[in-house]
Amino acid sequence: MASALGMTATLAGCGGSGGSSEVTLKLVAADYGDSKANSSQRYWDKLAKEYEADHPRVRVEVSVYSWTDVDRKVKEMVAADDAPDLAQIGAYADYAAKGELYRVDDLLSIPVQANFVPQLTDAGETDRTQYGMPFASSTRLLFYNKTLFSQAGLTPPQTWSELAADAKALKSEGVKFPYALPLGPEEAQAETMQWLLSGGGGYTDDVGTYSIDSPQNIKTLTWLKDELVGKGLTGPVAPAKLNRADAFSAFTRGDVGMLVGHPTLMQKAAKKGVKFGMVPMPGIDGRAKATMGVADWMMAFRKNGHGKQLGDFLNFVYDDKNVLAFSREYDLLPVTASASEAMAADKNEQDLGPFLDQLPSSVLYPVGKTSWAGISADVKKQIARAVSSGGSPTGVLGKLQITATTQDSAA
Incomplete structure (x- = not known):
């Protein structure tokens, strides 16, 4: 049906009926x-x-x-x-x-x-x-592998500290990716946003102004860097190299203990026979007050x-x-x-x-901003450095904020 790519055709009326157009x-x-x-x-x-x-x-x-x-x-x-x-x-x-x-x-x-x-x-x-x-x-939920959790005697986490403790226990049981953190170029902006929201922050504040380097966001990425990535709880592939599709595939193979997922992961995991559960994203002191849509x-x-x-x-x-x-x-x-x-x-x-x-x-996402496409691309390229060894959450988020402010003003 899509061969003509839609030119408007004006057709003459047929059989003496006045003019008509298609x-x-x-x-x-x-x-x-x-x-x-x-x-x-x-x-x-x-x-x-x-x-x-x-x-x-x-x-x-x-x-x-x-x-x-x-x-x-x-x-x-x-x-x-x-x-x-x-x-x-x-x-x-x-x-x-x-x-x-x-x-x-x-x-x-x-x-x-x-x-x-x-x-x-x-x-x-x-x-x-x-x-x-x-x-x-x-929307997004935290998926967890029920079989791996049962073998390790775990219950789904509701707080960041519980998530880190569960990841540590999963690692001790030989789980390849205790928590899969895909900050590769495919969809790093999504994983980042989910974590920022769980820490009480986000890309923008309540009035829609970019707040990428807010204290809450710096605290969130610092925690990720120190408590998950730095302690080897995110698996053998560096977050900067791990794309969402690869993380999902690893989950369907039974190699991932926890990761953030959307509805299509349910079908993929079920087809592979993976027993999984889903819970709201953990927050600092309890379940996160907001999730990413x-x-x-x-x-x-x-x-x-x-x-x-x-x-x-x-x-x-x-x-x-x-x-x-x-x-x-x-x-x-x-x-x-x-x-x-x-x-x-x-x-x-x-x-x-x-x-x-x-x-x-x-x-x-702040998709109503014409600057967002460029900022999203910058997040994909730069955010993984914030949680890598020797990386600086403050420095990376600060540079992104300067770029966002400049581009938003220009737009």
């Missing part, structure tokens, strides 16, 4: 599947076919790309003056800042707008105007001027039936309140319950 909406989307059998292309093709059946003058052409390529692909299309009508990708702020996107309230009905989970609505705003529509979300975004480009058709199609996309179908297919959390309630009430979805419970207290 609009083709071009959608570029990310692939959440891990094989051709469960590619997101199948989901979107089915959805487009259902929509077109009731809207014969609208065609929806979908091109699905891997996460490695999709953001770059959309950027190249926009630069070539060939923006898609819709993009379902990882970030929206740069396009919003350049005036290239429709406002959400110009597209969606009021009931659909009001139905988004509040945290996700807030994260979709730039300068108090919503341009990003949340499309998929997840992640959302991917849908955005509508103004260039082709199909506002009416885009709004109608998007209202269909965000119908509960469709939101739930996508979330269930890929072990993700629904982005609407009503679909979240339906999932929570479904006895067949109870394994996602702990992640749903975390969503109301979740904190998302």
Whole structure:
């Protein structure tokens, strides 16, 4: 269905009926599947076919790309003056800042707008105007290997000191990665944010100003450096070299005692026969007050001027039936309140319950800042040095803060 990449076609009326036009909406989307059998292309093709059946003058052409390529692909299309009508990708702020996107309230009905989970609505705003529509979300929990914990006589940790003690006991039992700390370039910004939140900090303060070198954040990374990495409790691969995908694979092999994970890890571990449990992230003196939430975004480009058709199609996309179908297919959390309630009430979805419970207290990346993409890239490159031997949490966080402040002011 995605071969034409969506030029708008104006067709002459047939059989003497006055003129009529057929609009083709071009959608570029990310692939959440891990094989051709469960590619997101199948989901979107089915959805487009259902929509077109009731809207014969609208065609929806979908091109699905891997996460490695999709953001770059959309950027190249926009630069070539060939923006898609819709993009379902990882970030929206740069396009919003350049005036290239429709406002959400110009597209969606009021009931659909009001139905988004509040945290996700807030994260979709730039300068108090919503341009990003949340499309998929997840939260994080601490996964632990029940077999390894049982063999070591352990219970899941609720505090940092308990986590360190459990990791020490697991190491003495010969566990390869007592706590897997993936600070490699794949997703270091996520592992870092989860730990910063558990220490009462984060990338920004309560009013949205970067606070990367806050006392709480320095304390968190210092603890990680001294109590986990420095004591050899994070395994044989240095955190700077360990990517999330590799840490997940090690968990599914039974080589990891504990790590932070999202819903898709459940399915991967279950397929490998790993018995696991999940608990909220430990904090300094008890369970962390906040967890990390992640959302991917849908955005509508103004260039082709199909506002009416885009709004109608998007209202269909965000119908509960469709939101739930996508979330269930890929072990993700629904982005609407009503679909979240339906999932929570479904006895067949109870394994996602702990992640749903975390969503109301979740904190998302500051994606509404155009500077965030650059800061996130800097975190990926630099943060592991803060917890390495001879590293300086104060120094690394201080440099990141200077860069963040400078880039935010420029933006």
